Amino acid sequence: xxxxxxxxxxxxxxxxxPLGRSGLLPALHAAQKVYGWLPQxxxxxxxxxxxxxxxxxxxxxxxxxxxxxxxxARNFIRVCTDPACALKGADGLLSRLCKQYDVEPGGTxxxxxxxxxxxxxxxxxxxxxAVWATDGDQSTVGDGTQEAHRPRSAVxxxxxxxxxxxxxxxxxxxxxxxxxxxxxxxxxxxxxxIAETDKASGLVGRGGAAFPTGIKWGGAAKAQAxxxxxxxxxxxxxxxxxxxxxxxxxxxxxxxxxxxxxxYAIGASKGYLYIRGEYPYIVPVLENALNEARAAxxxxxxxxxxxxxxxxxYICGEETALFESIEGxxxxxxxxxxxxxxxxxxxxxTVINNVETLCNLPLIISKGSVEYRKIGTEVSPGPKxxxxxxxxxxxxxxxxxxxxxxxxxxxxxxGVAGEKSLKAVLFGGAAGAFATSAHLDVKLTFEDLRAAxxxxxxxxxxxxxxxxxxRDVLNRLGKFFAHESCGKCYPCQMGTQRQMEILERVAxxxxxxxxxxxxxxxxxxxxxxxxxxxxxxAASAVLSAMKLWPELFQVGRFES
Amino acid sequence: MTxxxxxxxxxxxxxxxxxxxxxxxENGVDIPTICFHEATTANALCRICVVEVEGMRTLQxxxxxxxxxxxxxxxxxxxxxxxxRTILEMLASTMDLSDAPEIQKMMIEYGAKSDRFPxxxxxxxxxxxxxxxxxxxxSKCLLCWRCVQVCAEDxxxxxxxxxxxxxxxxxxxxxxxxxxxxxxxxxxxxxxAVCPTGALKPKREFLLEQGMSPQEINVLNTGRxxxx
Numbered sequence: 074x075x076x077x078x079x080x081x082x083x084x085x086x087x088x089x090x091p092l093g094r095s096g097l098l099p100a101l102h103a104a105q106k107v108y109g110w111l112p113q114x115x116x117x118x119x120x121x122x123x124x125x126x127x128x129x130x131x132x133x134x135x136x137x138x139x140x141x142x143x144x145x146a147r148n149f150i151r152v153c154t155d156p157a158c159a160l161k162g163a164d165g166l167l168s169r170l171c172k173q174y175d176v177e178p179g180g181t182x183x184x185x186x187x188x189x190x191x192x193x194x195x196x197x198x199x200x201x202x203a204v205w206a207t208d209g210d211q212s213t214v215g216d217g218t219q220e221a222h223r224p225r226s227a228v229x230x231x232x233x234x235x236x237x238x239x240x241x242x243x244x245x246x247x248x249x250x251x252x253x254x255x256x257x258x259x260x261x262x263x264x265x266x267i268a269e270t271d272k273a274s275g276l277v278g279r280g281g282a283a284f285p286t287g288i289k290w291g292g293a294a295k296a297q298a299x300x301x302x303x304x305x306x307x308x309x310x311x312x313x314x315x316x317x318x319x320x321x322x323x324x325x326x327x328x329x330x331x332x333x334x335x336x337y338a339i340g341a342s343k344g345y346l347y348i349r350g351e352y353p354y355i356v357p358v359l360e361n362a363l364n365e366a367r368a369a370x371x372x373x374x375x376x377x378x379x380x381x382x383x384x385x386x387y388i389c390g391e392e393t394a395l396f397e398s399i400e401g402x403x404x405x406x407x408x409x410x411x412x413x414x415x416x417x418x419x420x421x422x423t424v425i426n427n428v429e430t431l432c433n434l435p436l437i438i439s440k441g442s443v444e445y446r447k448i449g450t451e452v453s454p455g456p457k458x459x460x461x462x463x464x465x466x467x468x469x470x471x472x473x474x475x476x477x478x479x480x481x482x483x484x485x486x487x488g489v490a491g492e493k494s495l496k497a498v499l500f501g502g503a504a505g506a507f508a509t510s511a512h513l514d515v516k517l518t519f520e521d522l523r524a525a526x527x528x529x530x531x532x533x534x535x536x537x538x539x540x541x542x543x544r545d546v547l548n549r550l551g552k553f554f555a556h557e558s559c560g561k562c563y564p565c566q567m568g569t570q571r572q573m574e575i576l577e578r579v580a581x582x583x584x585x586x587x588x589x590x591x592x593x594x595x596x597x598x599x600x601x602x603x604x605x606x607x608x609x610x611a612a613s614a615v616l617s618a619m620k621l622w623p624e625l626f627q628v629g630r631f632e633s
Numbered sequence: 634m635t636x637x638x639x640x641x642x643x644x645x646x647x648x649x650x651x652x653x654x655x656x657x658x659e660n661g662v663d664i665p666t667i668c669f670h671e672a673t674t675a676n677a678l679c680r681i682c683v684v685e686v687e688g689m690r691t692l693q694x695x696x697x698x699x700x701x702x703x704x705x706x707x708x709x710x711x712x713x714x715x716x717x718r719t720i721l722e723m724l725a726s727t728m729d730l731s732d733a734p735e736i737q738k739m740m741i742e743y744g745a746k747s748d749r750f751p752x753x754x755x756x757x758x759x760x761x762x763x764x765x766x767x768x769x770x771x772s773k774c775l776l777c778w779r780c781v782q783v784c785a786e787d788x789x790x791x792x793x794x795x796x797x798x799x800x801x802x803x804x805x806x807x808x809x810x811x812x813x814x815x816x817x818x819x820x821x822x823x824x825x826a827v828c829p830t831g832a833l834k835p836k837r838e839f840l841l842e843q844g845m846s847p848q849e850i851n852v853l854n855t856g857r858x859x860x861x
Contacts, residue, residue, distance in 0.1 A: 113809045126785075126792030127808035128816065135797045135806075142809065386799075403796060408677045408697055560776070560796075560803035562678045564716070567723035570801035571750055578752075585751060598719040601712060602680045602692045609691060 081107050082118050094125050095419075097133055097401030098384060101140055102350075106210065110141040125401065136403040136559075138193075138385030139350045146181050151192035152217075153203040155312040155553060156499065156546045157462040157535050158194075163202035166217045167191055193387065193553055194312035194503075195351050198462035198535070199227050199469045205351060212354045223354050226319045227469030229485060234448065234456040235432050236472045239323040243358050246365035249326040254435035255333045255371060266338040267291050270434065273442035275454040280306055280390070280427030281504070281531045282606065283519060289424055292414030293339040296422035301341040303332050303376075304399075304418060304425040307348040308383050308390040311502035312553060313533035316458040317428035319470050321348070321355050324432075325362035329371075329378065331431030334438060336376040339424050344378040347395050350385050387557035391605050392417075392425045394559065405561045406605035429458055429532075449475035453518035457529075461486045463536035464493065473517070480513040482534060493538035497621075501530020503550050504610035506617035528613070544580045544625055547618055551576035554611040565608030568599040572612060582628045589626050593619065638704035645700075653695035653706060654682060664708055665717065665739050668777040669696045670827055673787045676778055681720055681739070685710045692716055714743060721745035726753040727801075729772045732831025736775075758804065763812035766820045768839045771804050774832035780805060780824035793818035 085103040089096030100119050105111055111134055120130040134140045152158075152167040167189070171178055174187055181188040197203035197214055204220070206213045214224045228240040238244040258266050270276050271287020278284045293301060305328060309317040321328060332344050348355060359380055367373040381399050383389050389398045393407035396418045417423025433455060437445045446454045453475035459482060462468045466487025473482060479498065489495050498508045505528050508515070515525045522529050537546065551573035558569040575592045578584050596612030596619075603609045619626060634649040640662060647656045652675075657664045668679035677694035686693045687705035692712060700706075707713060721740050725747035730736050740747065761769040784791050793816040797806035807816045825833045840850050 116809070126795070126817070128792055128795035128806075131797065131806070131808045132795030136799050408694075555800060558800035560798070560800045561676075563680050563720050563723065563776075566776070566801055566803065567720075567727050571723055571726070571753060574750075574753060591750065594715065594719045595723070598716050600691070602683050602716040602720070604677060604680070604694075 077108065077112055077114055079114060079118055082115060083122070086119060086122060090122050093123055094401040095399060096123055097125055097130065098137075098381065098398065101130075101134065102382060102384065105140065109147045110143065110145050113142075116142070123401075129402075132403055133401065136386065137350075137383075140384050144181070144185060146185050146188040147207075147209050148187045149205075149207045150187065150189045151195065151205045152189070153193070153195045153197070153201070153205075154191045154549065155194045155503070156549050157198040157313055158202040159545065159549060160463055160537070160541065161201035161216070163191075166202050166204070192351070193556060194310060194314070196309055196315045196318045196349070197224055198313050198315055198460065200224060201462065201468075207353075214354065223322060224318070226323055227467070228319060228323075228472070229467065229469050230472035231477075231485075232448065232456055232472055232474055234436055234472065235320065235327070235429065235458060236324075236470065238327070239319055239470070241323070243322060243361075244324045244326065246326055246362070246369060249324070251369070252326070252330045252333060252366075252371050252435075254438035255330050255337070258334045258337055258438050263294060263338045263340065266334065266438065267294060269437055269442050270338070274433075274437045274445050275442075275452070276430065276433055276437060277519070278427055279429035279433070279458070279532070281311065281501070281528075283529065286426065286430060289414055289426070290335065290338050292412070293341075293417075293422045293424045296415050298422050300343065300419075300421045301339055302418045302421055302423040303335045303339065303341045303344040304392075304395065304423055305332055305344065305346040305378075305431055306390060306392065306395060306425055306427050307346055307352075308395060309428070309531070310349055310351075310387040310390050311504060311531045311533065312550075313460055313462055313499065313502045313535045314531040315460050315462075316470055316532060318352060318355065320428050320432055320458075321352075322358055325359050326366065327432045327435055328428050329362060329366055331426070331434040332378060333371055333376060334434045335424050335426065335431065339422070341424070342376055344376060345381050345399055345418070346378055347381045347383060347389070347399060349389075350383040353382070356380060356382060386559075387553075388559045388605075388607055391607060394605070395425065396423070403559070405559050406607070408604065427531075450516075450518050450520075452520045457517065457532060459517070459532045459534050461534045461536070463499075464490045464538040464541070465536045466490045475518045476516050478514050478516050479508065479534070482517060483513070483536065486536075489536060489538050491538070493540060496537045496539045496541055497543065499533065499535040499537070499546070499614060501528040502533040502535075503553050504528075504607070504613055505530045505533060506613055507621055509621060526617075528610075542580075543618060543622060544576075544582075547615055547625075548576045548580035550614050554607075558607065558611070562602075562604035562608060564599045564603045565605075565611060568595045568603075568608065569611050571595050572599070572615065576615065579626055584626060584628055589619070589623070592626065636700060636702040638700055638702060638706065640706045641708055647700050649700075651700055653684060653693075653698050653700050656700045657695060657708060662708055664695045665742075666696060667736065667775065667829065668779070670777075670779050670829075672827065673779050673782045676782075679720070679775075679777060681717055683713060683716055684708045685712055718743040718745045722747070722749035724775060726750035727756055728775055728830075729770075730830070732773055732834075733775070733829060735829070754801075756801070756804070761812075762836075762839075764814050764818070764820065765836060766822065767825045767836055768834050769805075769813075770832050770834065772832075773830045774805060775830055776803055776805070777829060779827040779829070780833060783823040783827050784818075788823050789819070789821055791817050791819055791821070794824070
């Protein structure tokens with residue numbers, strides 16, 4: 074390794090040194106950009122510069138999938154093999170690419186010119202099979218046939234409130250107009266702003282947990298501290314979810330304005346926008362939007378926002394794991410309480426909201442909660458984004474008022490593709506549950522879905538036609554969770570592994586006697602005893618499939 | 634201030650601010666623990682101490698949840714037993730529990746079968762014998778985190794060890810798997826003291842188990858003469 078020139082490192086990471094440990098992820102990203110991977114000598118220098126123990130730096134590199142401590146190529150092709158992409162031939166595409174370049178999946182060509190990997194969901198599910206290629210700093214995304222430096226946005230639906238500016242490239246500040254809702258909020262007291270986001274509008278989080286936004290804000294507003302934070306959770310990684318990608322890429326100012334309103338409401342002077350590492354093409358768009366907002370005076374005086382880029386870890390979408398990641402640590406979720414509103418990022422009161430949640434705020438404040446409530450239902454007010462993928466004629470992002478039925482949504486998407494009939498819909502993502510044609514008339518609201526035993530989650534509607542092998546789908550979900558478990562708590566750390574092993578047998582039609590009971594025990598234990606939301610939902614889709622189609626799990630080598 | 638709550642149907646009066654585990658131990662109620670240690674920060678990660686608390690969506694770890702007025706706690710309900718048994722069965726399918734008599738006892742108590750998961754991948758690794766004081770046998774490691782904690786802020790501030798991998802493939806590790814003498818380790822022995830399973834073991838104990846006699850082991854210590 075004598076060719077490693079450490080003098081190149083200092084200028085690359087210099088700006089992160091004052092951040093100390095919190096600068097670790099940005100510094101490792103920057104170092105990897107210089108060297109292509111993270112050799113031991115480089116990691117040691119980063120540790121020294123940031124005053125982080127060597128073992129901790131290694132632990133962080135090891136945790137994140139997009140950091141490499143072994144030589145890889147500067148050029149990457151990553152193919153998503155999660156369910157929505159698998160339906161569209163991801164496996165075939167991956168093996169063709171591997172054959173073409175004479176490399177195994179996960180391997181690097183002998184001349185170190187190209188690394189090909191299979192990847193968890195890339196958030197490009199409506200253009201499956203999703204491919205993310207990197208050529209040095211430049212990313213290209215597409216479906217293996219059509220590729221571009223930014224993904225195209227397919228936005229549909231009967232209303233265009235949240236997506237008013239989506240579908241026609243990035244909306245600049247000149248086009249977005251002034252932050253009118255933020256300006257209006259500044260004429261209100263912070264209590265009034267919080268009241269609007271609370272029961273008046275009935276807004277609940279759109280990231281998956283559906284926690285009332287106003288309660289979160291009220292808690293953080295009341296907390297006494299010298300510093301408070303607003304964090305935007307843009308670590309969108311739930312398989313089947315791509316709504317935040319479209320919102321941030323096409324209309325970044327809506328999210329930034331939402332963050333400004335949140336900051337005013339709780340009294341925060343600093344914000345972070347944490348975006349997943351698989352969306353590098355959005356980062357320059359956000360940086361440009363931040364500069365526009367600073368030039369216009371919305372940011373920079375009382376409140377400013379820093380972008381943080383993740384590095385390949387689904388768990389960092391869990392709010393406390395996301396804080397750990399910003400703090401420069403492995404993305405282990407924390408035990409709660411204390412809750413983020415009193416002790417969040419750097420131990421300070423923090424409001425953390427999903428991108429779509431934040432995008433509702435300019436709407437609520439400018440319209441007023443009374444007008445806002447005219448969209449949707451009494452219990453589930455407002456517009457909602459659904460990420461429709463899989464076997465439909467027109468996959469894409471659909472904006473609808475809460476209350477349309479699943480049938481109506483599927484009809485908007487042109488129905489099941491190829492005149493086939495519906496086998497199942499995966500609702501809410503990998504952490505969701507399966508619905509069937511029996512659920513077609515369920516209204517898409519929190520209350521109706523809850524009654525039907527379906528989670529709204531992050532708005533995933535992944536459609537499978539009658540010809541699809543659901544065992545294969547389950548096998549992929551099992552692999553996903555085993556890959557993404559952080560390893561902290563025992564039920565999830567071992568349960569996701571055992572679940573994957575049994576689902577592999579199910580997929581191969583090699584089920585053992587009692588595998589059904591094993592799978593139930595593992596799934597139940599993860600659900601009931603795991604530390605965080607990942608483990609608590611890692612068996613959700615599998616358990617729902619066991620109820621709907623027990624016969625799938627019964628074929629195999631049964632001893633007499 | 635005192636609070637009154639119920640544990641397994643019995644009314645219990647306790648000091649405010651104590652964890653369910655503390656109160657249970659004071660009242661002779663047995664709640665098993667694996668990762669918990671008085672000297673380290675409780676992380677509630679093994680989940681073997683989970684109990685049922687009325688009104689809570691999921692089972693709650695007794696090591697960190699504080700007893701509160703009017704709380705209704707079940708420490709041995711069917712749900713609690715099912716979770717503990719499954720966790721123990723998964724542990725037995727994952728690691729070598731031969732040096733963990735306390736966990737073996739729990740397995741019997743909860744009717745956990747060590748062969749519950751046929752064909753399960755185990756976490757196996759070679760014994761790391763790279764320093765004069767202790768060996769590391771991560772086939773026996775159940776990832777309780779105590780060693781990492783005492784090496785860091787919970788005691789020693791040495792930061793010689795952390796984690797490698799993620800999920801099921803997590804292992805305790807040094808910077809790029811360097812040998813212990815190449816790390817910041819000061820051989821304080823705190824990690825060995827808090828290891829519950831013999832994954833970290835004093836070198837002498839390890840050699841005795843390998844069949845060496847004390848005399849043979851002493852011959853190994855040729856580097857230093859006893860001061861008289």
